[in-house]
Amino acid sequence: MKRLTTLLLLLCCLPAASAEQPPRFDRSVQTAENFEAAIPRPQQDQAVAAKLARLQAKTGRRPNIVWLVVDDLGYGDPGCYGGGATVGASTPNIDQLAASGLRLTSCYAQQTCTPTRSAVLTGRLPVRTGLVRPILAGDKITANPWADEVSLPALLSDAGYFTLLTGKWHVGESEGMRPHDVGFDEYYGYYPAQKEISQRVDDRRFPGLVLNPERLAAFEAVGPSDRLTHGRKGGPTEELAAIESTDDMAAADQTLTDFTIKRIKELAAGDQPFFIEHCFMKVHCDNFPHPDHAGRSEAKYPYKDSIREVDAQVGAIVAALDQAGVRENTLIFFTSDNGPQMDAWPDAGYTPFRGAKGTTWEGGVRVPGVASWPGVIPAGRVSDGLFDLMDLFGVGLNLAGVASDKLPGDRYYDYIDQASFLLADDGQSKRETVYFWWGKELMACRMKEYKAHVKVVIAEAPHMHIDLATVRDVGLAPWFFNLYLDPKEEMTVGHRLDPWMATVSGKLKAHGATFKKYPPKSIGL
The missing domain is CATH 3.40.720.10 (Alkaline Phosphatase, subunit A)
Known part of the structure; x- marks a missing residue:
C-alpha cells in the first residue's frame, strides 16, 4: 500500500499527456482582442x-x-x-x-x-x-x-x-x-x-x-x-x-x-x-x-x-x-x-x-x-x-x-x-498571415507558402490591370496556390496536393469576423 501511494504521488508530479499540445499549423496567438495574432518568439x-x-x-x-x-x-x-x-x-x-x-x-x-x-x-x-x-x-x-x-x-x-x-x-x-x-x-x-x-x-x-x-x-x-x-x-x-x-x-x-x-x-x-x-x-x-x-x-x-x-x-x-x-x-x-x-x-x-x-x-x-x-x-x-x-x-x-x-x-x-x-x-x-483587400472587398490571404483567393482581379487585356480589369468571385472553392511551387499563381492545388485549404480559408473567415466588433470607417471613397 505504501509503494502504491508513493507511485501515485510520482505520477501526480508528471505533466499530464493532454497538457502537451501538438504542433499547430497556425502558430499565431492573439494576446489582445483588438490586436492581430502573432507567432510567439x-x-x-x-x-x-x-x-x-x-x-x-x-x-x-x-x-x-x-x-x-x-x-x-x-x-x-x-x-x-x-x-x-x-x-x-x-x-x-x-x-x-x-x-x-x-x-x-x-x-x-x-x-x-x-x-x-x-x-x-x-x-x-x-x-x-x-x-x-x-x-x-x-x-x-x-x-x-x-x-x-x-x-x-x-x-x-x-x-x-x-x-x-x-x-x-x-x-x-x-x-x-x-x-x-x-x-x-x-x-x-x-x-x-x-x-x-x-x-x-x-x-x-x-x-x-x-x-x-x-x-x-x-x-x-x-x-x-x-x-x-x-x-x-x-x-x-x-x-x-x-x-x-x-x-x-x-x-x-x-x-x-x-x-x-x-x-x-x-x-x-x-x-x-x-x-x-x-x-x-x-x-x-x-x-x-x-x-x-x-x-x-x-x-x-x-x-x-x-x-x-x-x-x-x-x-x-x-x-x-x-x-x-x-x-x-x-x-x-x-x-x-x-x-x-x-x-x-x-x-x-x-x-x-x-x-x-x-x-x-x-x-x-x-x-x-x-x-x-x-x-x-x-x-x-x-x-x-x-x-x-x-x-x-x-x-x-x-x-x-x-x-x-x-x-x-x-x-x-x-x-x-x-x-x-x-x-x-x-x-x-x-x-503567420497577410490579408489582401481591394477597396472594401476581402480578396485573399497568404499563410506560410499558401495563398487563398476568394475574389480576383482579371486583366481583360495585356498590362491593363487597372483600366481594363474586372473583379470576380472565384466560384465553388477558393483559388488555392502553393507559392513555392507556383509563384506565378497559375495552377490551384487545393484538392490535389495540399490539405491546408480549409485552415487558410478559416483564417479568412476569422479575419472577416473582426469587422463585426470593430466596424470600418467610410469617408466617401
Missing part, C-alpha cells in the same frame, strides 16, 4: 531587447529610423531582386544596401499607394480607416479619416523624436489631412503623385487637357496641388515653386533628396533621435529623368533612367547618414508602396509574378523590402518570412520605446511588432 524578443539596450547605453539615445519609399517600383527592378542590368537599369546602391543587411523576399504592401502609405502610419488596414484608394481630382471626402487615428509620427514625436516626411504624401491635402497635421513635425514635398502634377503641363501626352484652356481651368479648380510645400506642425505652411514644365518634374526628386540630406546633417548634430520617411516621386508614371541620368541606363528608356536616378539618390542619402556619423545608430528600411503600374507600359517596372499594381495577385502586392543597420543586422541575411509593411508601425514603436497600451482600445490593429525579426542575428517572422 520570446527568446528572440529578449535577445533583441538586450541588443538595443546595449546600443542605447553606448550612444546615449534611441536609434534613428529612416524609411526610403519608392513609388510603383517593381519587385524585379533592383538587381538584388533579379533585375538591375538584366532588365535595363543597374542599381548598385540598392544592391549594396541589401548586401549590408536583410533582404526580405516575402514583403507585402497594399495594392495601391494611398492604402499602403496610410497603413504603415496607422498600423491598420485601409479598409478600417476608410483610405481604401487614392484621393483623386473631384473626389468629395465626407470625413477626415485622420481625425481619430493615432499616427506613428505623432507617437514618435511624443516620445522625443523629430519626425520628417520628405516627398510624396498622397493621403490627403486639405487642412487636417496634411503630414504636419497628422503627426509629422515637418513636411517638405508634393501632396499628389507625379502624373497628377505633370499631366497639366505635358502637351504631348495630354493635349486634350493642356491645349484646351477651358478644360485646363476646370481641372485646376478641382485638381491636386502642383506646388512644392513646406509645412511645420503648429506652424506655417508655405507653398513654394510650382511645377510648370516636365523639366521641373524631372528635377523634383533631386530637390527632395537635397533637402533630406541637408536635414540629416542638421538633425544628426542635434540632441533628438529622428524619424525620416523619404518618399520618392519616381518611379510613378509619368517619368521624366533628371538630366544627369537621362539616357544613362542600359535600356535608355525614361523609366529605366529614373530607376538609375533613384538608385543614385538612395546612395546619397545612405552616404549622408554615414558622413553625419549616425549610420550605425540608424535603421534604414527600403521598399516600394506597391507593385509596378503596368497600365503605363513601357513607363513601368518589372515583376516576375502574376498581376501588377491594382491587383492582389503577387505582382501587385509583393515588393522589395531591405533592412540595413550595420552592427545590429548581420550583413547578407535573406529571409522568406512574411512581413507586411504595416509591421513597420510596430518596429517604430519598439525602437522608440512606446508601449502598445498607448493605442486606443476601441479599434483593431493589424500590425505586428517585427523588430526582433529584422534585428535578431537569425530572426524569424512573427507573422
Whole structure:
C-alpha cells in the first residue's frame, strides 16, 4: 500500500499527456482582442531587447529610423531582386544596401499607394480607416479619416523624436489631412503623385487637357496641388515653386533628396533621435529623368533612367547618414508602396509574378523590402518570412520605446511588432498571415507558402490591370496556390496536393469576423 501511494504521488508530479499540445499549423496567438495574432518568439524578443539596450547605453539615445519609399517600383527592378542590368537599369546602391543587411523576399504592401502609405502610419488596414484608394481630382471626402487615428509620427514625436516626411504624401491635402497635421513635425514635398502634377503641363501626352484652356481651368479648380510645400506642425505652411514644365518634374526628386540630406546633417548634430520617411516621386508614371541620368541606363528608356536616378539618390542619402556619423545608430528600411503600374507600359517596372499594381495577385502586392543597420543586422541575411509593411508601425514603436497600451482600445490593429525579426542575428517572422483587400472587398490571404483567393482581379487585356480589369468571385472553392511551387499563381492545388485549404480559408473567415466588433470607417471613397 505504501509503494502504491508513493507511485501515485510520482505520477501526480508528471505533466499530464493532454497538457502537451501538438504542433499547430497556425502558430499565431492573439494576446489582445483588438490586436492581430502573432507567432510567439520570446527568446528572440529578449535577445533583441538586450541588443538595443546595449546600443542605447553606448550612444546615449534611441536609434534613428529612416524609411526610403519608392513609388510603383517593381519587385524585379533592383538587381538584388533579379533585375538591375538584366532588365535595363543597374542599381548598385540598392544592391549594396541589401548586401549590408536583410533582404526580405516575402514583403507585402497594399495594392495601391494611398492604402499602403496610410497603413504603415496607422498600423491598420485601409479598409478600417476608410483610405481604401487614392484621393483623386473631384473626389468629395465626407470625413477626415485622420481625425481619430493615432499616427506613428505623432507617437514618435511624443516620445522625443523629430519626425520628417520628405516627398510624396498622397493621403490627403486639405487642412487636417496634411503630414504636419497628422503627426509629422515637418513636411517638405508634393501632396499628389507625379502624373497628377505633370499631366497639366505635358502637351504631348495630354493635349486634350493642356491645349484646351477651358478644360485646363476646370481641372485646376478641382485638381491636386502642383506646388512644392513646406509645412511645420503648429506652424506655417508655405507653398513654394510650382511645377510648370516636365523639366521641373524631372528635377523634383533631386530637390527632395537635397533637402533630406541637408536635414540629416542638421538633425544628426542635434540632441533628438529622428524619424525620416523619404518618399520618392519616381518611379510613378509619368517619368521624366533628371538630366544627369537621362539616357544613362542600359535600356535608355525614361523609366529605366529614373530607376538609375533613384538608385543614385538612395546612395546619397545612405552616404549622408554615414558622413553625419549616425549610420550605425540608424535603421534604414527600403521598399516600394506597391507593385509596378503596368497600365503605363513601357513607363513601368518589372515583376516576375502574376498581376501588377491594382491587383492582389503577387505582382501587385509583393515588393522589395531591405533592412540595413550595420552592427545590429548581420550583413547578407535573406529571409522568406512574411512581413507586411504595416509591421513597420510596430518596429517604430519598439525602437522608440512606446508601449502598445498607448493605442486606443476601441479599434483593431493589424500590425505586428517585427523588430526582433529584422534585428535578431537569425530572426524569424512573427507573422503567420497577410490579408489582401481591394477597396472594401476581402480578396485573399497568404499563410506560410499558401495563398487563398476568394475574389480576383482579371486583366481583360495585356498590362491593363487597372483600366481594363474586372473583379470576380472565384466560384465553388477558393483559388488555392502553393507559392513555392507556383509563384506565378497559375495552377490551384487545393484538392490535389495540399490539405491546408480549409485552415487558410478559416483564417479568412476569422479575419472577416473582426469587422463585426470593430466596424470600418467610410469617408466617401
